[in-house]
Amino acid sequence: MQEERRLAVLRAIVEDYVTTEEPVGSKALVERHGLGVSPATVRNDMAALEDEGYITQPHTSAGRVPTDKGYRLFVDRLTTVKPMSAAEKRAIATILDGAVDLDDVVQRSVRLLAQLTRQVAVVQYPTLSRSTVRHVELIGLTPTRLLVVLILSTGRVEQRVVELAAEVGEADLADLRTVVNRAVVGEIIADAAAALRGLVVASDDNPTTAAVVDVLVEAMSDHRSDERIAVGGAANLARFGDHFDSAVRPLLEALEEHVVLLKLLGEATTGEVLTVRIGHEGPYQELASTSVVATGYGPGDEAFARLGVVGPTRMDYPGSMAAVRAVARYVSRILDEA
Amino acid sequence: MQEERRLAVLRAIVEDYVTTEEPVGSKALVERHGLGVSPATVRNDMAALEDEGYITQPHTSAGRVPTDKGYRLFVDRLTTVKPMSAAEKRAIATILDGAVDLDDVVQRSVRLLAQLTRQVAVVQYPTLSRSTVRHVELIGLTPTRLLVVLILSTGRVEQRVVELAAEVGEADLADLRTVVNRAVVGEIIADAAAALRGLVVASDDNPTTAAVVDVLVEAMSDHRSDERIAVGGAANLARFGDHFDSAVRPLLEALEEHVVLLKLLGEATTGEVLTVRIGHEGPYQELASTSVVATGYGPGDEAFARLGVVGPTRMDYPGSMAAVRAVARYVSRILDEA
DNA sequence: TCTTGGCACTCCGGAGACCTGAGTGCCAGA
DNA sequence: TCTGGCACTCAGGTCTCCGGAGTGCCAAGA
Numbered sequence: 001m002q003e004e005r006r007l008a009v010l011r012a013i014v015e016d017y018v019t020t021e022e023p024v025g026s027k028a029l030v031e032r033h034g035l036g037v038s039p040a041t042v043r044n045d046m047a048a049l050e051d052e053g054y055i056t057q058p059h060t061s062a063g064r065v066p067t068d069k070g071y072r073l074f075v076d077r078l079t080t081v082k083p084m085s086a087a088e089k090r091a092i093a094t095i096l097d098g099a100v101d102l103d104d105v106v107q108r109s110v111r112l113l114a115q116l117t118r119q120v121a122v123v124q125y126p127t128l129s130r131s132t133v134r135h136v137e138l139i140g141l142t143p144t145r146l147l148v149v150l151i152l153s154t155g156r157v158e159q160r161v162v163e164l165a166a167e168v169g170e171a172d173l174a175d176l177r178t179v180v181n182r183a184v185v186g187e188i189i190a191d192a193a194a195a196l197r198g199l200v201v202a203s204d205d206n207p208t209t210a211a212v213v214d215v216l217v218e219a220m221s222d223h224r225s226d227e228r229i230a231v232g233g234a235a236n237l238a239r240f241g242d243h244f245d246s247a248v249r250p251l252l253e254a255l256e257e258h259v260v261l262l263k264l265l266g267e268a269t270t271g272e273v274l275t276v277r278i279g280h281e282g283p284y285q286e287l288a289s290t291s292v293v294a295t296g297y298g299p300g301d302e303a304f305a306r307l308g309v310v311g312p313t314r315m316d317y318p319g320s321m322a323a324v325r326a327v328a329r330y331v332s333r334i335l336d337e338a
Numbered sequence: 339m340q341e342e343r344r345l346a347v348l349r350a351i352v353e354d355y356v357t358t359e360e361p362v363g364s365k366a367l368v369e370r371h372g373l374g375v376s377p378a379t380v381r382n383d384m385a386a387l388e389d390e391g392y393i394t395q396p397h398t399s400a401g402r403v404p405t406d407k408g409y410r411l412f413v414d415r416l417t418t419v420k421p422m423s424a425a426e427k428r429a430i431a432t433i434l435d436g437a438v439d440l441d442d443v444v445q446r447s448v449r450l451l452a453q454l455t456r457q458v459a460v461v462q463y464p465t466l467s468r469s470t471v472r473h474v475e476l477i478g479l480t481p482t483r484l485l486v487v488l489i490l491s492t493g494r495v496e497q498r499v500v501e502l503a504a505e506v507g508e509a510d511l512a513d514l515r516t517v518v519n520r521a522v523v524g525e526i527i528a529d530a531a532a533a534l535r536g537l538v539v540a541s542d543d544n545p546t547t548a549a550v551v552d553v554l555v556e557a558m559s560d561h562r563s564d565e566r567i568a569v570g571g572a573a574n575l576a577r578f579g580d581h582f583d584s585a586v587r588p589l590l591e592a593l594e595e596h597v598v599l600l601k602l603l604g605e606a607t608t609g610e611v612l613t614v615r616i617g618h619e620g621p622y623q624e625l626a627s628t629s630v631v632a633t634g635y636g637p638g639d640e641a642f643a644r645l646g647v648v649g650p651t652r653m654d655y656p657g658s659m660a661a662v663r664a665v666a667r668y669v670s671r672i673l674d675e676a
Numbered sequence: 677t678c679t680t681g682g683c684a685c686t687c688c689g690g691a692g693a694c695c696t697g698a699g700t701g702c703c704a705g706a
Numbered sequence: 707t708c709t710g711g712c713a714c715t716c717a718g719g720t721c722t723c724c725g726g727a728g729t730g731c732c733a734a735g736a
Contacts, residue, residue: 235590252573
């Protein structure tokens with residue numbers, strides 16, 4: 001009974017604090033939310049909540065502020081992801097439908113997320129590891145120089161130039177192209193790499209084949225590609241308030257360190273579930289006052305990559321969660337169609 | 339005679355202010371720089387400089403701060419670009435030589451510039467307009483679906499999917515591929531687009547040809563590509579000092595608006611000359627306290643794109659100019675080789 | 677047992693007063 | 707033309723004071 005009201009109080013505190021950015025007191029609380037009890041009662045509840053570690057006082061004669069634990073309870077039990085409005089859904093659709101290629105999809109998603117949440121948005125490019133090979137193209141630039149283009153199901157294109165030891169004719173090139181494509185098209189890249197190695201053996205270590213295969217395998221296992229990430233809405237950092245050095249600077253640094261960002265987004269294995277990391281819960285001491293709302297996305301059932309928003313712990317969780325989920329779904333659908 | 343000393347005083351003021359970030363007074367000036375005159379003399383000079391608008395006082399009993407006009411004189415007449423140290427040159431070489439493709443070159447350049455100058459670095463991807471076509475590849479995904487890949491001399495790859503009205507066989511595809519490549523390889527894209535349109539006429543408006551040509555022309559004239567830009571070192575904005583709202587926020591916003599950024603870097607037509615835009619000299623009111631040091635770069639004599647750094651007007655101009663020039667030169671050389 | 681009004685208490689943060697030190701402008705003399 | 711001297715200005719740190727918001731706790735009521 002009182003337990004229920006206490007949770008209502010906690011929810012009210014979180015909601016108020018998120019909008020006002022100021023510690024919230026018992027009086028303001030009963031006024032703004034129709035709690036139906038007196039400030040004194042709320043005070044008792046607040047004391048209890050504080051004992052349990054959900055809220056805290058910046059100093060004795062101030063209102064209360066949610067702790068990380070309080071936010072956690074809030075997102076876990078006190079909030080249901082509110083669906084986007086029809087207008088917002090339409091905006092998402094129009095913006096994303098205009099995308100011409102993978103790069104564009106990612107860029108637009110980042111902007112969109114940043115706009116919707118007024119937060120910093122982060123979108124990981126679909127990783128190679130899950131994708132399949134759509135086509136390999138070999139283009140002779142000069143007789144001893146080859147442009148190798150690897151096209152993946154996610155729409156990514158990797159290209160490398162190979163210097164050959166011997167000259168190679170157009171006919172040989174066509175043969176090689178056919179053989180290679182027969183071996184790898186439709187395979188996920190891990191298997192494709194194995195198949196390619198088999199080719200070299202089958203070709204009696206033909207040096208041209210070997211060179212091309214080498215560069216393809218290298219392109220497939222290129223970890224740099226796994227780390228590609230788009231960031232947008234950094235200007236929203238202004239909304240962090242004044243804690244520039246303690247909060248904004250570390251975050252700015254993190255935004256440039258893609259490895260760090262990836263860790264923040266969460267390991268790509270977690271699937272399409274919406275995850276929320278609040279303040280200290282993450283691995284980075286310096287980012288104790290930031291939260292991350294992220295989810296996986298990608299065509300089919302497999303989550304290929306992750307996207308999300310990063311903001312102050314004092315952020316609009318329901319809104320962010322709704323936006324992240326909506327964008328992820330829509331992007332997934334688009335990638336599905338492509 | 340005194341004129342000369344006045345300039346020396348101005349230079350000293352700029353140098354001191356850049357390092358200390360605090361208004362500099364007459365006494366500190368004669369102490370730190372061996373000016374060989376008394377503070378009183380310097381004060382007279384300062385008064386004169388202030389009359390001419392090169393420096394200003396934040397308030398009556400404070401030291402002097404350079405104005406934009408003062409910085410302008412400083413970069414125009416009081417500074418020679420100091421060459422990079424051997425160690426720095428080596429660092430540039432090692433970092434940039436490791437790049438595997440165009441994307442990588444740009445990414446690395448941005449990081450490098452940001453590190454060298456401890457400023458926000460901006461690198462524009464080489465624009466399409468000046469580049470030539472290296473190859474066009476047509477790949478049948480399904481009988482009525484074609485992947486068109488456009489490969490440019492700058493190393494950029496554009497790809498589009500075309501839906502065809504009619505099925506097309508592998509033989510037809512090979513023909514088309516040959517025809518198209520014969521028409522466009524080696525041409526700069528403006529001419530290539532014209533040549534392509536001629537093809538459609540010559541083919542009696544064959545719908546497949548028309549569809550492929552359409553998408554190629556579209557890819558060539560895609561302005562989105564002209565606006566691609568990489569940004570790095572945003573964390574260095576912390577060095578801006580405390581003027582968060584007035585200086586950092588507008589800049590953060592500008593960094594996301596690539597159109598704005600391009601304008602800041604300067605029109606791409608200015609060639610390889612090093613340009614410095616100081617404070618209010620630019621078109622943006624909000625960026626009155628930021629300066630831009632930029633130059634063109636690219637293979638051959640033509641400047642294909644621009645790169646530079648953005649920082650507070652109170653920045654190390656000689657250092658930034660040297661770094662920007664050095665990186666631009668090295669990147670140009672790399673692109674030349676490729 | 678829970679809720680409520682009352683009351684004493686705490687303490688942040690803004691306003692005002694004060695002072696110091698850095699820096700200036702100007703003048704008269706070298 | 708330079709220099710030393712002197713009076714003047716003023717930002718910004720420190721100190722104090724005070725009001726108001728908010729609390730905790732208690733005793734009475736439901």
